[in-house]
Amino acid sequence: MARGDFKRRMEASQRQMLEWARGRNGADELSGACTNVAVALVIVDLFAHTTWLSILALVLLGYSWFRITSKRVGARSLENARVLKATGPIVPFLANPVGALREARAxxxxxxxxxxxxxxxxxxxxxxxxxxxxxxxxxxxxx
Ligand SMILES: [Zn+2]
Structure with missing residues (x-):
């Protein structure tokens, strides 16, 4: 395979991804928080060996994916804003702990x-x- 060929393929797949993402909600604080909590639950479950923590993590990941891929951007951003308002700084912290700590320190x-x-x-x-x-x-x- 020629080098130019590889580059063209990469550009084509990047175009396809952008095309797919257009008009979708994408990642927001709520989906980020759900994903991070799900990862934390999976890690806890590695030691706790419960089934329900893993199921809860799967549900959270599913909900996060639903939010990211949803085409009803208005409804999703309204939900995100409502949850941010209701929970104060908790959701941004769960979505991006490093950024939230840096923000709080500065x-x-x-x-x-x-x-x-x-x-x-x-x-x-x-x-x-x-x-x-x-x-x-x-x-x-x-x-
Ligand atoms: Zn004022």
Whole structure:
């Protein structure tokens, strides 16, 4: 097989994958969290030897795959937003623990007292005066 031939085949399969992914929901926080929890359950089950943990992991993986491949993008992103709102920082942490830890170490999150908007401030700035990006109220905080 010629080298150019291989490259052409790779490009063709990449095009097919992009074509397949078009119009689908793709990975989001909820599907990422389900996948990571499923992997954790499988690891636990390696030692615990229960059947139901593996079945639960399979169900979570199935649900995650359903979310990633779903063509009803509006409905899926609404569900994702609802779960993110209801669970606070838990789902982003489960979806991407390394990124969430890095975020928590680098920034302080403050809440605007007048509208409830969350504002992100780099850690170690000391006492700061903040103008809320949403309602333009001014308040002080420690970062
Ligand atoms: Zn505000």
């Amino acid at each position: 920034y302080v999150h403050l809440t605007c007292p007048s509208c409830g908007q969350r504002v992100r401030i780099p850690r170690g700035k000391g006492k700061v005066r903040i103008t809320c990006p949403k309602c333009h109220a001014r308040f002080e905080g420690k970062a």
